[in-house]
Amino acid sequence: MKNAVGRDIPDYLLVNGKEVYQGKNYMDGKYIQKASPRTRRYEKPQESKIVATIADALRQCGCKDGCTFSFHHHLRNGDYVANMVVKAAVEELGVKDITVAATSLGSAHDVIADYIEQGIVVGVQTSGIRGRIGDVVSAGKLKTPAIIRSHGGRPRAIEAGEVHIDIAVVAAPTSDCMGNCRGIGGKHNCGSLGYAMTDAKYADHVIVVTDDLVDFPNYPASVEAIDVDAVVVVDCIGDPKKIASAAARISQNPRDLMMAENVAKVIAATPYFKEGFSFQTGVGGPSLAANLFLEKYMDERGIKMGWAIGGICGPMVELLKKGKVGKVIDVQDFDLESVNSINQTPNHFEMSASQYANPANKGAFVNKLDFVVLAALEIDTGFNVNVLTGSDGILRGAPGGHPDTAAGSKCCIIVTPLTRGRMATVCEHVVTVTTPGDCVDVLVTDYGVAVNPLRPDLIECLDKAGIPHVTIEELKEKAYSLVGRPDDLEWEDKVVAVLEARDGTILDVVRKIKPYTVDQE
């Protein structure tokens, strides 16, 4: 069945009330029955929840065949914890048929890719899917299609009971003996623990893995002892070099800077750019550089940013410290400056993934957002964006908060170079739709700006401000004239991943790619 972005969704996926994507805000006003976890009572006073090994903790939590684990990705590519836990479950407890439900998976998790190939991990639910996991899932080696959700879609699915977490694992830079966790104050800090918060509340069991045991109570806690079954102390939870970069430096690439300047110009031309406006930016080159140019316009107009959300990095913390933004609300930190600022700098707060982006709760931050500046692997002439699959059809990206912020914000700006190497970023049809075109408003490239025809109001704003713009078709033709028109990818029938829209409907599927070889004709 074709959905609202023209993607053909196989009927066999449309069971148990699953629907195809119908357009934005389709689920607005509907009721959901929230799921609840089945948790164990710890009535008898206990001095400590520390157990000797991860295997012991898993046994205590009833880990068995068919179990679903949740992990969070604040340790990013430096994470050791997800591997440790899956390895202990498989090698020490002999558990099979495991589902890994992580907020993101990447090159740190090659061990899990091995277990997929061995048929021990049979399900993957994640936002990001990169590295070898992306390759093996793309090759059709996972028993069930991977389910890809946005950062808002995940807490929605958990709350709705579509994902039932048997054991949530919190990789905690610090914990006390009862399981109060924080992302700061330890040896390997990551700042916010926002993605772990919803998981810990809805999981049957919660295991905290830390390498820095601190005095009770470790407060204010991001994940609270009331939800924790066991605490395991290990030597090291991650590689600090890969957890947070030293500093997210602003790009010096003139192409990035030119695009960033144009992003700021577009923002300043809209009616939403006024005292107290709200803002989120990605951490890619041009998106991050937009901060710099935006500050110039804020100074010129004598206005301040009311609040900023998202994955946070240094440049936003600097704006906060200079008093140019009122509050920063933070679900994840990308560099040491933001890690060292959260809950330390006044008005730099932590939030959960649900507070950030869940479309089914009553007040996610993204829904009050004025502007979001985002990158794209591909954007097509329908303004649909792909941030999941490479142009070769292999899973190697992450929707993250992209679809959530795009849908919630008043003005969603995509900034991307027109071509990357031989790949046309602006194209006729994206490989996979991860953010539907009805949520995307403006495209800024190094060859020009295009506005979604669904937003005549923004077109008028740009015209008034004298910002030249072209149609997205013109940008696509320009791209193809530079790199040549790509051949269509060829696919097998087998679906390797299902991409859920943030509201839980099916936005797209990724099939197994039929690779082209030079001898095939």
Place this chain on the structure above:
Amino acid sequence: MEICKPAVAGTLESSDLMVTVEPGTAGIELSLTSSVMNQYGRQIKKTVLETLDRLEVKDAKVTVVDKGALDCTIKARVECAVLRSCDKSDKNIDWGGVIR
């Protein structure tokens, strides 16, 4: 042109390609890998074969490792590798003639 000895042109940098030609006896034996294989493999193959044809190379083993190069780069690297293989790359290049 006849491929007299093995020759190489290009690099493995992004947006470039490395072309290796070696003497052959059984027509053009092309081996091609590319970072953009699924979308541009056919076009790269076509460009390589057309360029070899223009240079009147009949027999050669040709190995192309492409890192997302544009067509103009592909042509230039193939031309260069062929000229090098018959020691014609240092002077009297037929610019605007067979080399375009």
